[in-house]
Amino acid sequence: MAVSSPPQPPSRPEGGDEDDDNVRVLRPRRAAPADAIRPTRAEINLGHLRHNLRVMERAVGRTGRASSPGIPEIWGVLKADAYGHGAPAVARTLERAGIGGLCVALLEEGLELRAAGITVPILVMGGYYGPHHRGLEEALEGRLTPVLYHAEQIEALARLARDRDAGPLAFHLKFDTGMARLGASRHAADELLGLVSHTQGVAMTGLMSHLACADSSDAEPTLAQLRLFESIVRAAKARGLAPRHCHVANSAGAIAFAASRFDAVRPGIALYGVSPFEAPPTEQIEPIASDLRPVMRVRSEIVALRTVADGERVGYGHTWRAEGERRIATIPMGYADGLSRALSNRGHVVVRGRRAPIVGIVSMDLTTVDVTDIPGAALGDEVVFLGTQDGPLGSAQVTSEEIAKLLGTIPWEVVTSISRRVPRFYREP
Ligand SMILES: Cc1ncc(COP(=O)(O)O)c(C=O)c1O
CATH class of the missing domain: 3.20.20.10 (Alanine racemase)
Structure with missing residues (x-):
């Protein structure tokens, strides 16, 4: 493709x-x-x-x-x-x-x-x-x-x-x-x-x-x-x-x-x-x-990775606290890109073909994800916010229906919310 x-x-x-x-x-x-x-x-x-x-x-x-x-x-x-x-x-x-x-x-x-x-x-x-x-x-x-x-x-x-x-x-x-x-x-x-x-x-x-x-x-x-x-x-x-x-x-x-x-x-x-x-x-x-086949897929990559110790807190307001040692990945997509702040501590992404939870508060340009259960997660790995990803750990997806349900809205609002700051790349199979 x-x-x-x-x-x-x-x-x-x-x-x-x-x-x-x-x-x-x-x-x-x-x-x-x-x-x-x-x-x-x-x-x-x-x-x-x-x-x-x-x-x-x-x-x-x-x-x-x-x-x-x-x-x-x-x-x-x-x-x-x-x-x-x-x-x-x-x-x-x-x-x-x-x-x-x-x-x-x-x-x-x-x-x-x-x-x-x-x-x-x-x-x-x-x-x-x-x-x-x-x-x-x-x-x-x-x-x-x-x-x-x-x-x-x-x-x-x-x-x-x-x-x-x-x-x-x-x-x-x-x-x-x-x-x-x-x-x-x-x-x-x-x-x-x-x-x-x-x-x-x-x-x-x-x-x-x-x-x-x-x-x-x-x-x-x-x-x-x-x-x-x-x-x-x-x-x-x-x-x-x-x-x-x-x-x-x-x-x-x-x-x-x-x-x-x-x-x-x-x-x-x-x-x-x-x-x-x-x-x-x-x-x-x-x-x-x-x-019907979803036309839009939203993806980014891991740009920072860190290990946080048991009890350490992540993000604005310290709303998430690590239970045991955890690996936290930072992704350059935030609410200004259309990733709702209401997904903080609730939404999921896909990394290496497996779902990982969003942890902490989604900020304007960045989101943090717990990748402890994604063996091999590394800088530069693709992260899917919307759509399907096939990876070494399998195949998983996040749908606009799922996001809409979490947010108490409809898929129409999920797709129209991806802001103009996010470039659209057109794929021809
Ligand atoms: C007048 C009108 N017609 C058609 C549509 C298409 O609706 P849908 O996206 O549910 O197919 C809309 C969208 O809201 C609309 O406002």
Whole structure:
């Protein structure tokens, strides 16, 4: 397996906060592999990413790239820097693998992908376009499809079409069917669909919603959302509107609810190789969930080793005390890299193919690990914080599910927390 530098965007340097367009676009500088002096890095397995796309394609009944009636397209969710995996490289890989479209949360994220040369349709799901919706112009120039949910936004898009003498400008209309987060109220559906059907210069090419409980063992909340969404789709059709893409499903919905697939599904976490189901999935779903392969692996190396005597204490606050003589390894990864401080005295890492406990407090840049039970542990040994390691003592892993459980959160937060200080290295099997 080769380890390479990430595919670089052809233009626009990363970093800085240039204000070269109307909209100020935040471009945080990521640590680049070329700058990596520390051995701490996130390895992104692009082969696994492609594999997970195929798993999701099979799950929804797709067999090839061509669009066929009744078979949903896959629109991968790449918000938050592709869940921490590095959006440009993830987008390029998925585009080459034939994905139908991509979804981001922010306008800035969509523009970043266009600057990286991505050409597939990109949906901006956050629905926020800045003061007076001026960002809609930016979206248009970036060939991004805005998600709208308010009459004012539709009117702003129509004004833009008039001012530019442009053909109908495409957008997706979002309804809230039970998440109570973003989207027009179902009670406003008639009024809003009426406005859409009478407004010149705009084209509602998509109709969408978002599922709140698709990963739950209780199907009823999802079925209720689907019933509501179907009634909105019918109302749209009754007004002569014909959205090409109706979509509601996240990873869990796409896998578990055939009725949620409509024309497209929007998986995020499953593409990154993590099962969206916390509870053990049903017999039918289990083979899909267990076929997913984690895309991110986070590793570093032992940079210091010491023996501490019985009763000696380790780290800030002296929270850990050696029972007998112990070997303590120091690893250059801390909470500023996304290794939660809440893993202090609780988490594990893998060294030489065997798990070893984190001892003492995780500090900003460094973590201490008890390697007494890892025979042969030496300076320079690889330490895995997330993922699998095969070593002379066997094979062991730390999963994002395990870390999430310890932290009382979800794997989504674990992977998106790996900070931009950690360079991403892209692996091509
Ligand atoms: C609107 C929307 N669609 C799809 C997704 C993808 O969800 P998941 O990562 O659970 O597949 C998200 C993520 O939270 C989302 O906000």
